[in-house]
Amino acid sequence: MIRxxxxxxxxxxxxxxxxIKRSAELELTQLIGRDPEKFASFxxxxxxxxxxxxxxxxxxxxxxxxxxxxxxxxGLFPDTGALLLxxxxxxxxxxxxPWKRRGVLYPLQTFSRNRAVNFTEVPLCIEAAAAxxxxxxxxxxxxxxxxxxxxDSDNRLNLHQAAVYINNFTNHLVHLGQDFCRKSxxxxxxxxxxxRETFExxxxxxxxxxxxxxxxxxxxxxxxxxxxxxxxxLAKQLYQILTQSIQNTYEKER
Numbered sequence: 001m002i003r004x005x006x007x008x009x010x011x012x013x014x015x016x017x018x019x020i021k022r023s024a025e026l027e028l029t030q031l032i033g034r035d036p037e038k039f040a041s042f043x044x045x046x047x048x049x050x051x052x053x054x055x056x057x058x059x060x061x062x063x064x065x066x067x068x069x070x071x072x073x074x075g076l077f078p079d080t081g082a083l084l085l086x087x088x089x090x091x092x093x094x095x096x097x098p099w100k101r102r103g104v105l106y107p108l109q110t111f112s113r114n115r116a117v118n119f120t121e122v123p124l125c126i127e128a129a130a131a132x133x134x135x136x137x138x139x140x141x142x143x144x145x146x147x148x149x150x151x152d153s154d155n156r157l158n159l160h161q162a163a164v165y166i167n168n169f170t171n172h173l174v175h176l177g178q179d180f181c182r183k184s185x186x187x188x189x190x191x192x193x194x195x196r197e198t199f200e201x202x203x204x205x206x207x208x209x210x211x212x213x214x215x216x217x218x219x220x221x222x223x224x225x226x227x228x229x230x231x232x233x234l235a236k237q238l239y240q241i242l243t244q245s246i247q248n249t250y251e252k253e254r
Contacts, residue, residue: 002026002140005055005082007073008064009033009042011111012087016064016144017042019119025143030056041113051076058082060140062105063096071095083133089160092153093127103128103137106156107145110167119144125151125159176235208249215246216253 004026006017013033020026021044028046031039032055036048047056055061055077063086065073070086074096084099089106096102106125111117124141126148128134134150141148151159174195178188201210214222223243230236 002060002136002143003029003058004140005030005032005058005061006046006064007032007061009035009038010064010066011113012107013064014042014113015111015117015119016062016087016107017044019144022119023143026140029058055080059136060085063087067091074099083128083136085137089125089156089163092157093129094153101130101133103133104153104156105137105141106151106160108159108163120146123147123149125149125156127152127156176238211246211250213246215243216250218247 002025004020006013006020006028009031017028017031020028028044030053031042031044031046031048032051032053033039033048034051036050039048051073057080060083061077061080063070063073063084065086067088067090070088070091074084074086075098079099079101081101083101083103084096085103085105086096087105087107089108093102093104104125104127107119108123108125109117122145124145124147126134126137126141127150128137138148138150174191177191181188181191198210214226227236227239230239
């Protein structure tokens with residue numbers, strides 16, 4: 001049995017809490033947050049405390065907070081001799097100093113409070129400062145997910161940047177497309193089959209091979225029509241930048 005103190009009460013902490021509860025090999029000892037009232041939706045019998053409380057003994061403390069708060073919150077608590085983990089893709093391992101036993105458990109997934117996630121399928125990228133702690137961390141990660149990968153801080157940052165491209169940027173582009181439909185009084189649901197096929201196709205081929213559209217075809221007439229149809233300067237700039245990036249990628253096809 002691995003005892004875990006969970007620090008944080010945002011979206012990631014909520015889903016970690018649910019995943020930990022489902023494992024018979026893990027025990028939650030304490031839930032800790034800046035505002036303990038935010039744990040109301042966690043439906044937990046675990047003791048709740050704020051940042052002024054004393055840490056209840058645990059084997060691992062899991063710091064599921066925003067990237068900018070990791071160093072600050074790690075410094076609020078005295079080193080108990082347990083393993084302290086953060087869950088960020090972009091923050092290095094050493095941000096957890098002065099704790100001697102440090103590690104990272106980074107779930108490569110997007111989390112929203114009101115959407116269920118099958119945590120057993122979430123890739124967990126792990127790193128530890130010491131070999132003996134890596135063994136404990138690997139065991140812990142394996143109790144949460146079937147997909148555990150050893151990734152150091154430099155490569156984790158690269159992976160996080162890739163995730164921003166395929167998730168955050170893609171989601172924003174979908175938002176812009178939906179907004180364009182709304183302004184034209186078109187139903188956003190009409191885009192759903194296209195979205196599904198876009199991602200289904202990527203299960204069978206890489207994105208380079210899957211690329212279609214006027215930018216790859218260098219259909220200058222259509223590209224210009226789109227630019228003329230875009231009113232906002234920023235929207236035009238974004239369209240031009242993405243078009244140029246696609247055309248640069250397929251330069252050899254000319």
